[in-house]
Amino acid sequence: MAAVSDFFSLGSIVWCRTCYNKEIEGEVLAFDPPSKILILKCASTNGDPKLNDVNFINLSLVSELQVKKEVNHVPEVPQSLNLQRLNTRVRNQVDEKKRMLQAISANVSSEGQSLFIAIAKTISEVRWSNSEIVVWNQEVIISPPYQLENIRGNTTSKEYGYIRKVVEKHMKDIALSTQSPSVCQNNTSQ
Structure with a gap:
């Protein structure tokens, strides 16, 4: 596998090939370094442009990985909940x-x-x-x-x-x- 980044910027576009030879490309929603789980928002497999698929990818099972577009700005902080x-x-x-x-x-x-x-x-x-x-x-x-x-x-x-x-x-x-x-x-x- 390619070197695993310690951090993926939220909103960056990442492409990877799994050990099952499946290619996945999408926007980074989250990354958990201890478990090496990357969550990507991808285009919907049913073709509906209003919907998205969310993939949880175990980077330990990825053979290739590329950051296609790095996002340098900090994403907006989500609004806090009204407890x-x-x-x-x-x-x-x-x-x-x-x-x-x-x-x-x-x-x-x-x-x-x-x-x-x-x-x-x-x-x-x-x-x-x-x-x-x-x-x-x-x-x-x-x-x-x-x-x-x-x-x-x-x-x-x-x-x-x-x-x-x-x-x-x-x-x-x-x-x-x-x-x-x-x-x-x-x-x-x-």
């Missing part, structure tokens, strides 16, 4: 998963669990109190069997109206999903 935003997203996802787990682990009917999950998708302040679904710190409470007539709260409040609409939509969605197979059967039998 506060990422932490917030992680925390929100963990909270949502906990609510979903709480719905599944509650000792209630599948209808209650399903309604709880539907509400929790849009409202974060939802929890179980025994077998009752409590929304917005007891502004609205839904008791078994989790129908429209089982919603309690201030009937003139916006919160009550909103939860009522969520429950109505959930009940319609369930009704449609249970009717769909019979509708398909009716259509196919004609």
Whole structure:
């Protein structure tokens, strides 16, 4: 093999021939000197100009190597990650998963669990109190069997109206999903 450089500049164009006699040419994305792994961005093998192939090349298995174009300027430093935003997203996802787990682990009917999950998708302040679904710190409470007539709260409040609409939509969605197979059967039998 040709002498291995201790460093490949990011953005440089490199050509190599592997021990399997395969020729690879591409732009250097990364190079790890301890493992002698070179990562090249190459033209797509399917011919789509919008796509690229990424090849991981073990330089220990390369018989020839040439730097076709050396890049002398330092590439732009990538923008740093917004760790506060990422932490917030992680925390929100963990909270949502906990609510979903709480719905599944509650000792209630599948209808209650399903309604709880539907509400929790849009409202974060939802929890179980025994077998009752409590929304917005007891502004609205839904008791078994989790129908429209089982919603309690201030009937003139916006919160009550909103939860009522969520429950109505959930009940319609369930009704449609249970009717769909019979509708398909009716259509196919004609």
